[in-house]
Amino acid sequence: MRVALFVTCVNDTLFPDTGRAVVRLLRRLGVEADFPRAQTCCGQMHANTGYRDEAVRLARRSVAALRGYDAVVVPSGSCAAMIREQYPKLAGSSGPFADAAAQVVPKTYELTEFLVDVLGVTDVGAYFPHRVTYHPTCHSLRGIHLGDRPLTLLRQVKGLELAPLPGVEECCGFGGTFALKNADVSAAMCADKVRAVLDTGAEVLCAADNSCLMHIGGMLGRQKSGVRVMHLAEILCATETAGVR
């Protein structure tokens, strides 16, 4: 099986640990992922802010970079949702872009989908002796319907104590450029999410999306709360012998 890692521009640029964790985790499970060098950004920010033309350009070059693989793994619920939900609309029904999109879109998996549905594993052999709470980001939850895949994986992690997050389905207020264009509302939503996270008594907040974590983590950090945010992949990658980093 030829597998491509679409690491996403946010992870590539700001959170390389997540990308490394995905590579190592997949290797441990016997999958050598390829990193197609031409990839950059899926175009979600442009699309959702109303810059359709730029989004089409970025979507076109993304599918060109990712075509030809048996599976494309994306460690981000919202970028996976962008590819699966918006690419078919942006690509239209005919032409080379539509053809390439028709090939790539059905083979695109968010990381936990790839692990559970394609590889068929729920115990990835991870060890992470911490109290953890999980935030199902909106695009993971309502966009691509990850369901309980992330929790199923987390429950198998040795030493991990899973704390349920109150108000779990509520948006954290990130929303891409919403966090800037409606900064006050975004902060008010984040404040409630932060309160819920602190209520769990967890040391670590994890999610399948670093962009939401950057937002919640930014406020947790500003408050000196001591709660760490981590991408799910980094927890799943950790073992007794190899630490988190």
Added chain:
Amino acid sequence: MSVTFLGMPATRPFPRNAAGALRDSQLRFNLRKATRTIRAKRASVVAEAPDWAELREAGRAIKEHTLRNLDRYLVRLEEAVTAAGGHVHWAADAAEANRIVTELVKATGETEVVKVKSMATQEIGLNEALLEHGITAYETDLAELIVQLGDDRPSHILVPAIHRNRAEIREIFAEHMSGWGRPAPENLTDDPAALADAARLHLRERFLKTKVAISGANFAIAETGTLVVLESEGNGRMCLTLPRTLISVVGIEKVLPTWRDLEVFLQLLPRSSTGERMNPYTSMWTGAAEGQEFHLVLLDNGRTGVLADEVGRQALRCIRCSACLNVCPVYERVGGHAYGSVYPGPIGAILTPQLRGMGSELDRSLPYASSLCGACYEVCPVAIDIPSVLVHLRTRARHPWPERAGMAAAGWVFERSGRLARLQRAGGRLRRLTPRGLHRLIPRRLPGPLGGWTDTRDLPEVPEESFRAWWDRTDGGRR
């Protein structure tokens, strides 16, 4: 082109309205409590309906079919209403609808009308238009009464006074009821039963005295000419039956083809709006009852324009249940007034700019009043994909230049992976040059629009090495 009027003047952009609302802790508390209560009720009665997904799909399909054939069904409705002794009027916009209603009331010689809660008449600002001609409109829905007595504006489709708690309502009743009719009893408390009692006494007098009633309608059946109003208090039934003249102002998208279609919507609507299995007061009437005069005013007010937009037209499926408001994290925190329209919340964020256009700063800002979390789409009983329509409207909005410049720059960088790699290396170098003490030189609070982030949140640290640089250096961790 004249600007479509939606009951409120378009004023400041949404983020500025929101900032004010967010500081009001009483408002935040009232909204949080109320929306969470209705949300939980809705969730439980929807969960217990085994065929909810099928009902929702049927609701979507019936509305879609009707909108595709709207011209045909509207004419059929007109024929059926006329055959049953009613009079049908067509209004292209708010001004025309107001003029028609005013003339009709004037012809009765009356100067007072009672009103059933109606979004369409809020939308056209009918009360204000009537007042200009010396006609006073009395709201009879409890929440509308609270809004009217408090000289306030509605902030929710279903519960216009959702932003008020009972202490505030007691004050409004005690102070203002006397100016509108029977005063509130002495020593009125904020006990809900006492408040309802005061409203009942106040309103009863009004029902018995008034000879003209004005309503909207939830549905209008083309096949039979029947109009349908759903309400919870019985005030609507009073208005619909007691007065001699009944005038109903109904948006053209409210038509349903057949009587049978009600089977679907009378299940979808109560469960989605009030969280009840069945609606308490469902009134239906066909044409004019004996001794009664009935007028139906069919209102366009921008709707045919929306119908022409392939992506956006789904907004006309809306049955005004308000489920999307109750579940919206933005609405829950800022309330309805920030949306500057009688249609607040997620549906308002699309419908207002659709009907009114995006000429004003406020209307341009509305499609951005959402984090695109998708909760509204999930609960909508007619499956309006609000997030997709929001994005669709965003592509039509005029964007501010600093944003355009930023987006163009980002697009340029992402156009070539080499450009992204160079930018990442520059970021990494900056990081290496400013370890520890020097690192603090990077401002913790950024200027301009980016300051919106750093006012409340730390920035992530830029890593010394990007993922792609690591991949190249280590051959994907194999070296």
